[in-house]
Amino acid sequence: MTAVATPPGRVEVHGVHKSYAGVEVLSGIDLVVEPGTVTVVLGPSGSGKSTLLRSINHLEKVDRGFVALDGELVGYRRKGEKLHELQEKDLLRQRTRFGFVFQSFNLFPHLTALDNVVEAPVSAQGRPRREVEEEARALLARVGLAGREGAYPRQLSGGQQQRVAIARALAMRPAVLLFDEPTSALDPELVGEVLGVIEDLASSGTTMIVVTHEIGFARRAADRVVFMDSGRIVETGPPEQVLDAPRHERTKAFLARVL
Ligand code: ADP
Numbered sequence: 001m002t003a004v005a006t007p008p009g010r011v012e013v014h015g016v017h018k019s020y021a022g023v024e025v026l027s028g029i030d031l032v033v034e035p036g037t038v039t040v041v042l043g044p045s046g047s048g049k050s051t052l053l054r055s056i057n058h059l060e061k062v063d064r065g066f067v068a069l070d071g072e073l074v075g076y077r078r079k080g081e082k083l084h085e086l087q088e089k090d091l092l093r094q095r096t097r098f099g100f101v102f103q104s105f106n107l108f109p110h111l112t113a114l115d116n117v118v119e120a121p122v123s124a125q126g127r128p129r130r131e132v133e134e135e136a137r138a139l140l141a142r143v144g145l146a147g148r149e150g151a152y153p154r155q156l157s158g159g160q161q162q163r164v165a166i167a168r169a170l171a172m173r174p175a176v177l178l179f180d181e182p183t184s185a186l187d188p189e190l191v192g193e194v195l196g197v198i199e200d201l202a203s204s205g206t207t208m209i210v211v212t213h214e215i216g217f218a219r220r221a222a223d224r225v226v227f228m229d230s231g232r233i234v235e236t237g238p239p240e241q242v243l244d245a246p247r248h249e250r251t252k253a254f255l256a257r258v259l
């Protein structure tokens with residue numbers, strides 16, 4: 001129970017299809033994210049970005065295709081030719097290898113910043129509280145919140161709450177961090193402090209997939225940019241290629257709107 005998985009974190013998405021009520025929202029996604037790299041996913045609203053992230057850590061069950069983390073299927077195990085769904089406890093263990101940061105922080109309102117960070121490693125990973133607390137303090141300092149350990153979410157700004165949420169995700173020692181529009185709910189003046197923290201993580205070699213409309217962030221932090229539209233990856237490549245010399249009309253049209 002105390003064995004905690006550690007990085008790398010190679011994500012492989014292969015031929016993933018997903019429909020809701022007969023409407024296909026992911027139409028054959030192929031994507032490989034190498035350990036230690038930052039992938040930024042861009043695309044218009046409704047293009048399937050959140051569904052892709054949620055499929056990667058099996059919050060959504062895909063209809064076709066598969067996701068693997070370090071060569072291990074996510075959500076399933078193989079038995080001969082057949083795939084069997086993982087039991088809940090195995091799925092939960094596997095899911096803790098992904099850290100997920102949402103647009104809407106989702107902190108526990110009745111817990112302090114410190115306890116928000118400490119909760120999951122203790123309850124889900126069975127790690128000793130004292131050890132986790134020490135690590136949580138260091139993580140809060142790392143996201144610029146030293147001295148605010150005792151604050152409740154309502155006493156923190158949106159940017160501070162999101163930084164607690166990032167520390168909370170890191171406390172699980174995930175192999176891969178998934179960010180779904182982490183700054184979209186913030187007042188403009190608070191966006192920079194959160195992006196700064198994510199950029200620090202990026203430069204320290206954390207594997208991450210970041211859905212965002214922040215083109216400047218993509219330029220500074222991404223190893224690779226993926227542009228999605230209508231459930232497909234339309235274009236992918238290094239930021240200077242996709243952002244400065246897009247090949248597809250739909251990428252050009254999207255960039256013209258957000259830049
Ligand atoms: P994005 O994050 O790029 O804005 P989403 O992945 O949230 O796109 O959504 C893609 C499409 O799937 C949208 O048309 C959305 O309305 C639809 N969708 C997403 N989640 C659900 C759901 N749980 N049930 C039905 N439709 C959904």
Ligand code: MG
Nearest residue numbers: 049050051180
């Ligand atoms: Mg979304």
